[in-house]
Amino acid sequence: MIAFYVIAAVMLVAAVKVVRSKDLVRGVLWLAVVLGATAVAFIQLKADILAVIQIMLYTGGIITLMLFSVLLTWNRDEGKPTAGHHRQVTGLLLSSAIAGIFIAAIKRTDMPETTPLTVSDPQAVGALFLQQHVLAFEALSVLLLAAMIGAIVLARRRDA
Amino acid sequence: MADLEMWLILSAVLFSVGLYGVIVRLNAIAILLSIELMVNAVNINLAAFGWARGDYTGQMIALFAIALTVAEVAVGLAILIQLSRTHKSIELDVATELM
């Protein structure tokens, strides 16, 4: 219980820091904190394999990629960090309304009585992946290939 | 041990924070970061449901989502680099035309 609140607190504070930080480098680093806290949450939820992949892919891969992109493209002295006042209010209203609807829906739903996981079993996840959902898995590999090619094509210099 | 409801609420709040960021921020990278927050919230949701149901399908779907996010980020960043090349900026209020 304590663990949940600690995770939740860290995650939300870091998330707010991500969306509010004017400095993009800091924003990326705060995102790393959120992702790390998520990894801990995954361990809490008996999803060790997810936690590992989260650390490897996100904090290892994506955060690095983000940092590179920020350094490559972002001009620290230029541009407005956030939109105007009007936009701020709209965003706040919309997002809190959505949160309110979600929370109301969650609160009002009767969750079925089930037995939660007690052990983490990465082998079972792997078996699901490669047996029951192998077609989706293969489709995903095609998608990743397409994304890779697309990213290369998009990032190429036009005149090259 | 917290119950499913608490995790779902955490996920919902995290999602809303991400949504707020997407609406408010103009910087393309900041928007990308906010989207990451939202995807993360979804992943927590999936993992929490899987945990509560007592099977591993939720985790599997979360893995799919992570892989998709990786693809999305890769393409998104490529677009971003191209954008900064064309407009010398990654503030989205300058990029209001189809290139």
Added chain:
Amino acid sequence: MSAELPFLVLALPTIAFILLAILPALRRSGRPAAYIVIAASAASLWAAIQLLMNQLRLGDSVQSEFIIRWLPNGGESLADIGWVIDGTSAPMLVVVGFVALCVQVYSLGYLDDESPAGLGRYFTWHALFVFSMQSLVLAPNLLQLFMGWELVGLCSYLLIGFWWQKPEAARASVKAFWVTKAADGGLLLGIILLMSTTGGTAWNPEGISSGTLNAITMLLFLGVMGKSAQIPLHIWLPDAMQGPTPVSALLHAATMVAAGVYLIVRGWPLFEASEMTLTVMLWVGSITAFSAAIFALLQDDVKKMLAFSTCSQLGYMIAALGAGGMAAGYFHLTTHAFFKALLFLGAGSLIHAVGTNSMSKMGGLAKKMPLTFLLFTLGSLALAGIFPFAGFYSKDLVLETLEHGHHYGPLALAMGGVVVTATYVGKSLTLIFFGKSNSPEAHPHEGPITMLVPMALLGSLTVGAGFMLFKPFQSLLGNPDAVFHYTTLGYFGLGLAICGLVTGIWVARGGTISALKPVGDLILSSPLDRLYVTIWKRGLLAGGRGMAWIDRYIVDGAMNAFGWFFVLIGERARRAQTSRVDDYVAAVAGGVMIICLSSIVLWTLFVGAV
């Protein structure tokens, strides 16, 4: 053999027409084009005669029927095309083919001065006409008959307006077109009503309630009145005389105007079953027969006189049909086709020679044009119903039918018509051929051989058709034992005709005709024309304007308002497309919110508490 012959009848004129239509060089060559059409018509006539010969052995049974399902409708067929050869269609085929061939040969001489291109155009339309008329005659059902009907209407329009450079001719063609089209509206409605009632267009009255049958046949008869120039829809026929005279002979005397009568003969099972329509036909026909004869008497223009005479004779046919005498009406159609075509060709010959249509400007032509005089007189006597010419037999049959049905009112009108007909015949013969020449500067002469031979052929039929064709004709219509009765009524009619002739000669000699001229000018269908023009202007045009107003401001207005509404929405909605990602995301979030909220509301309303 019998399968190819009907095909030949239709195909040869079609081929000729298509050849001339797609080969402008051939068409503009003039005479070669004419020879092609004449050859096609002659071959077509040969096939038609073969068919008639076969048919004469068969009596009234169906000789050959060929049907293509055109609009299949389930197991049934909504419309068929093809042909049916039986006792009804076979004689008409020969009549049409024969008169058409005669007229085409005659046209070679008559239109000698025409430019090659004009001659080619003329014969192209002739080929189209022969095809259209024969397909009308051969039609196995009303729909194909209607198509042929409209095609001959088109040919009529084109040929009346053949000299389109003349404003009167152009106007006359348009007038003929519109009057007949207005009447064809009735025909079309009748066909639609028949189709919707029985699911087909066969000539079968079974299963139609008597009210519907009355409506159908009345609508069909409206079309007949237009085509066969019955009062009060006769006004186009005198104007149609603006076309070349051979055209008048073929279309507006012998065949096309008779198509209306043929329609009734063909659809006899339908018409026979409707008492009301028969009565209307009886009266319309007899009134036309009498009053058109009066109009003819008052004409000085030889062609217009013949045109009104055609109206009058068609009236006899319609009246005979209305009295239930299908054979009488049809027989009169046949004989009339011969002698009226002869008269028109003769009139053409006179006009060709003298250069005027006016009878009072002719005169003394008997010596200068003896052959034409002979033939024209034969035709005139047949028209007047003098023994032993064709008209005597058929007209006597008509009168007999009227008497037989105890229709004494129409009979009196028809008898009056006989007198008046004989009177104008006598008058015209006297004016044209006797007395002294009123146009001394002209040097009238006989036409070329191409004009005389067709006239002679028609003349021989005019003499012989009455007694020679009566019996075979009756056998074709299912009455093989018929003999011609020389009744008291017939002799009485003959006496009346002779009286009329004498009166006519006396009228012409005495010059009293000029006293009647103001009446003639008045009656010359102009009050009726003016009435129609008024109806047209006040009624149809005003109605049309009203419709146009409704169309413009209400129908179009609604459409425009609709369009304006969407343009407005588009203008507004365009602003939503700011091309800013954050706006779009906000819109997506708003949309999600709306969906959630509305589903909550709907859930609460229709399912119960949340």
